[in-house]
Amino acid sequence: MSDIKKIKDDYIKKLNQNLDLNSVNQIKTDLFGKNGLLSNEFKKLGSIASEERKQFAADLNSIKNELQNAILNKIQDIEIKEINLKLQNEKVDVTLPERTFSQGKIHPVSQVIDEISSIFSEIGFNVEEGPDVENEYNNFTALNTPDSHPARDMHDTFYLDNNKEFLLRTHTSPVQIRTMLKDRPPFKIIAPGRTYRSDSDQTHSPMFHQVEGLHIDKDINMGHLKGCLNYFIKEFFEVDKIKMRFRPSHFPFTEPSAEVDIGYEVKDGKIAIGEGDRWLEILGCGMVHPNVLKNVKVNPSKYQGYAFGIGIDRLAMLKYGINDLRAFFECDYRWLNHFGFDPLDVPSSYRGLSR
Numbered sequence: 579m580s581d582i583k584k585i586k587d588d589y590i591k592k593l594n595q596n597l598d599l600n601s602v603n604q605i606k607t608d609l610f611g612k613n614g615l616l617s618n619e620f621k622k623l624g625s626i627a628s629e630e631r632k633q634f635a636a637d638l639n640s641i642k643n644e645l646q647n648a649i650l651n652k653i654q655d656i657e658i659k660e661i662n663l664k665l666q667n668e669k670v671d672v673t674l675p676e677r678t679f680s681q682g683k684i685h686p687v688s689q690v691i692d693e694i695s696s697i698f699s700e701i702g703f704n705v706e707e708g709p710d711v712e713n714e715y716n717n718f719t720a721l722n723t724p725d726s727h728p729a730r731d732m733h734d735t736f737y738l739d740n741n742k743e744f745l746l747r748t749h750t751s752p753v754q755i756r757t758m759l760k761d762r763p764p765f766k767i768i769a770p771g772r773t774y775r776s777d778s779d780q781t782h783s784p785m786f787h788q789v790e791g792l793h794i795d796k797d798i799n800m801g802h803l804k805g806c807l808n809y810f811i812k813e814f815f816e817v818d819k820i821k822m823r824f825r826p827s828h829f830p831f832t833e834p835s836a837e838v839d840i841g842y843e844v845k846d847g848k849i850a851i852g853e854g855d856r857w858l859e860i861l862g863c864g865m866v867h868p869n870v871l872k873n874v875k876v877n878p879s880k881y882q883g884y885a886f887g888i889g890i891d892r893l894a895m896l897k898y899g900i901n902d903l904r905a906f907f908e909c910d911y912r913w914l915n916h917f918g919f920d921p922l923d924v925p926s927s928y929r930g931l932s933r
């Protein structure tokens with residue numbers, strides 16, 4: 579009995595000292611481990627004379643409980659101390675000045691793509707996409723563009739291999755082919771995206787943006803094309819009246835073909851769309867050539883329709899008064915800060931198409 583009383587007193591004393599968690603765990607092992615001091619006392623029980631055994635067992639159990647409680651309390655103490663220390667160290671100083679942060683802006687081209695998609699989706703167009711790297715079949719051959727066509731000339735097209743099999747698409751029209759090959763008519767889609775031509779000056783950049791439109795059904799005619807473009811331009815520029823003219827033109831993949839100009843004037847150094855007597859070309863369009871429909875296994879005696887290709891960068895420049903195209907792609911943060919859009923600010927022509 580005196581042995582175990584001494585063990586108890588020694589260890590209670592130890593536990594009253596300033597200890598860390600490891601030392602407490604060590605004490606736990608010393609006492610209750612496989613060969614621990616108290617574990618060994620319990621092993622002795624069997625060899626003690628039965629008269630003494632009961633008393634010894636009772637003493638041993640009460641000492642065991644006392645020590646176990648002391649250990650538990652000590653562990654709790656240590657943990658509370660640790661938490662308090664952490665709280666103290668992580669205290670927030672509310673008097674510190676706030677950190678400055680810079681907010682991103684939406685690039686005018688992204689903004690205009692959203693606006694265009696939103697306007698066309700309201701009149702039933704779905705948005706399609708195609709890759710920037712195209713094969714020559716989708717970009718030219720399927721679009722009824724013969725080998726001899728000047729658009730195929732090395733000066734315009736960025737070819738990616740010596741066989742001229744792959745290229746950076748020169749327009750978004752190959753998305754017409756991709757869409758019609760993967761589905762059956764009717765089709766009513768727009769396809770915004772990047773396009774590439776080997777050309778660079780104040781109004782031309784080797785990478786630029788277009789939005790393709792395609793509407794094919796059983797009785798679609800040039801009147802629908804005119805109505806659709808007229809509606810789009812009015813919505814886009816947020817004007818009630820628009821002056822628009824269709825000028826005869828030529829594209830291998832449309833017949834008849836036209837280029838569309840819109841009327842404008844310059845008032846106090848600003849462009850006013852829909853007024854005045856100046857004309858500005860903004861898109862190419864026409865009725866889809868029967869050969870194109872044949873190439874994608876659509877029967878041209880049953881189905882017909884129109885297509886158009888609009889220069890997105892041009893529209894952005896016009897709507898937001900930006901006069902140098904090259905600035906669009908220079909990634910100058912000051913420029914973006916000036917011409918970019920607040921992501922939380924929703925202009926009236928933007929109808930919340932999910933991005």
Ligand code: PHE
Nearest residue numbers: 749751862863864885886887
């Ligand atoms: N793909 C033509 C271009 O890049 C534009 C266009 C598209 C013309 C569709 C007619 C029909 O110039």
